[in-house]
Amino acid sequence: MSATRAVAPPQESPVGAAGRPGAPRRRGGTLLRHLAVAVVAGLLLVGVSYAVEPFRNFQLATVAAYLCAVAGLTVLTGLNGQLSLGHGALMATGAYTVALCQNAFYDRGLTGGWLLPVSLAAAVVATVAVGAVVGVAAARLRGPYLAGVTLAVAIVVPALAVTFDGVFNGEQGLSVPVEPPPLALGPYFPYERWQLWVAGAATLLALVLLANLVRSRYGRTFRAVRDDEVAARLAGIHVARTQVLAFVVSAATAGLGGALLAVLAQSVSPGAFSMTLSLFLLMAVVIGGLGRLAGAVWGAVLLVALPDLSHSVTELFTLSPAAAQRLEGNLPLAIFGTTLIVVMIVAPGGVQGLLSRLGRVVLARWRARRS
Numbered sequence: 001m002s003a004t005r006a007v008a009p010p011q012e013s014p015v016g017a018a019g020r021p022g023a024p025r026r027r028g029g030t031l032l033r034h035l036a037v038a039v040v041a042g043l044l045l046v047g048v049s050y051a052v053e054p055f056r057n058f059q060l061a062t063v064a065a066y067l068c069a070v071a072g073l074t075v076l077t078g079l080n081g082q083l084s085l086g087h088g089a090l091m092a093t094g095a096y097t098v099a100l101c102q103n104a105f106y107d108r109g110l111t112g113g114w115l116l117p118v119s120l121a122a123a124v125v126a127t128v129a130v131g132a133v134v135g136v137a138a139a140r141l142r143g144p145y146l147a148g149v150t151l152a153v154a155i156v157v158p159a160l161a162v163t164f165d166g167v168f169n170g171e172q173g174l175s176v177p178v179e180p181p182p183l184a185l186g187p188y189f190p191y192e193r194w195q196l197w198v199a200g201a202a203t204l205l206a207l208v209l210l211a212n213l214v215r216s217r218y219g220r221t222f223r224a225v226r227d228d229e230v231a232a233r234l235a236g237i238h239v240a241r242t243q244v245l246a247f248v249v250s251a252a253t254a255g256l257g258g259a260l261l262a263v264l265a266q267s268v269s270p271g272a273f274s275m276t277l278s279l280f281l282l283m284a285v286v287i288g289g290l291g292r293l294a295g296a297v298w299g300a301v302l303l304v305a306l307p308d309l310s311h312s313v314t315e316l317f318t319l320s321p322a323a324a325q326r327l328e329g330n331l332p333l334a335i336f337g338t339t340l341i342v343v344m345i346v347a348p349g350g351v352q353g354l355l356s357r358l359g360r361v362v363l364a365r366w367r368a369r370r371s
Contacts, residue, residue, distance in 0.1 A: 034211045038204045045200045054192035058264065059304055061196040064203040065260035067300035070284050071210055071293055072253030077282070078291030079214065080246035081226035082138060086150035087281050089157035090251045091258030092273035093130050094123035096161065098259040099174040099268045106177045113182065116263065120202065123259035124252050130157075131251020135244040154278045158270040173269025176262045199260045206253050211293055213249065222246055276333065280306075283336050287343050289350025298351040302339070306332045 049057050069091055076082050101119035134153055138146050161168040168174065181194035213219055224232040225242050233239050262268040284303050289295025310331040347354035 030215050031212055034208050038208045042200065042204055045196065049193045049196050054190050057190065057192040057196045061192070061199040061264055062261070063300045063304045064196070064199040065257050065264060066281075066284075066303045067203050067296055068206050068257030068260065069254040069281055070257075070288065070299045070303070071207060071296040072250035072257075073281055073285050074288070074291065074293060074296045075210060075214065075222070075253075076246050076250035077285055078289075079219065079222040079226060080243060082243060082246060083147050083282075084138075084150040084247075084250070085147050085275075085278050085282065086134070086153035086157075087250070087254045088273045088275065088277035089154045090127050090131060090254035091261065091277070092157050092161070092268075092270070094127045094255030094258035095262035095268040095273065096168060096174065097123040097126040097255070098262050099176045100167075102177050103174065111179065113179070116178065116198070120256065120259050120263075123255050127255025127258075128248055128252050131248045131255075132244065135247030135251070138247055139240040139243040150278075151275075154275050158273055161270045168270075171270060173267055173272075176266045176268060178263055178266055195264055199264065202256060202260060206256055207293065210249070210253065214293065218242075218245065279333070280336060283340050287340055287350055289352035292350065292352045295350045295352030302336075306335060310335060 045060070048060070052060075069087055073084060073087050076084055098119045101122050102115065105115045105119070134150070137149055141149055161173075162170050181189045181191060185194070214222075221232070221237050221242050224235065224237055225239050229239050232242075258273070261272070265272070280303055281299075284299025285296065287295075287302060288297065288299035343350060347357075349357070
């Protein structure tokens with residue numbers, strides 16, 4: 001008689017993988033918590049939209065558009081470990097898609113509140129297709145080779161808009177016709193406030209989906225591949241498939257962000273999605289905090305505040321118009337680079353990491369006083 005005996009495969013415990021009751025309910029609780037945070041943030045955004053002037057509403061809407069792209073890049077670079085220098089091109093893909101869709105709708109005389117959501121969805125689908133192609137190639141590369149491929153994408157995609165000027169109108173770009181706010185909001189409802197509502201709603205939806213993805217098993221596989229690909233492969237994780245999925249998710253949010261920018265500006269051109277934008281996005285992720293979706297907010301705010309800051313600094317000096325234009329063109333990159341160096345020295349975890357650390361210190365001191 002053999003000394004070994006068959007052992008039944010272990011059955012999954014009803015208490016869940018974490019060893020505590022209610023693992024499925026905990027996942028549902030995470031979704032509800034994220035939805036509750038999104039609802040509160042949406043209500044605050046609506047309140048702020050009534051309290052500030054129209055230009056500030058437009059700036060906040062621009063922050064929301066950039067936040068989509070920065071949050072997606074945070075998932076790709078911070079959670080999955082893939083370096084991308086081509087997210088500006090993915091934003092351009094979404095922007096041109098929404099422009100082509102809106103022009104096609106208006107050329108056919110179509111009207112209605114459903115046009116913009118359909119165009120935004122088409123922009124996401126188109127960017128997902130481009131991201132899947134680039135992601136398959138990126139999954140085979142590492143380090144500088146991966147950065148080189150994404151850098152080529154950042155250069156090629158805007159160049160296509162100039163090459164096929166019959167479709168994309170070359171350097172002049174395309175207009176993006178958008179309907180005015182619904183009449184139910186009143187005849188004098190500020191258009192900038194309506195822009196903030198649209199951009200804020202789309203961004204909050206994207207953030208809820210990203211937050212739940214990060215907390216799911218897909219998020220855990222992203223981190224496992226980032227930390228050690230060999231160990232992840234030995235654990236049964238399909239590394240290439242995971243990397244492609246991360247790139248596709250990041251591309252989808254970048255496409256949505258680019259489409260929102262086109263809707264806000266009501267135009268799109270190759271110059272708006274240059275190589276500099278891709279560098280700014282990557283630096284925004286690092287400054288905000290790698291791997292932290294909350295840190296993407298700080299990066300997006302910095303992307304919008306930077307032009308105003310550079311313009312204010314330029315006005316402090318008495319320069320010729322040519323020198324002022326040259327300084328204002330190069331000053332944002334210099335300020336961004338200096339900020340990146342300072343943040344990496346003072347707070348290697350980014351702005352959000354610094355705030356989290358300060359919060360833990362304050363909480364520890366408060367508990368010590370109470371005890």
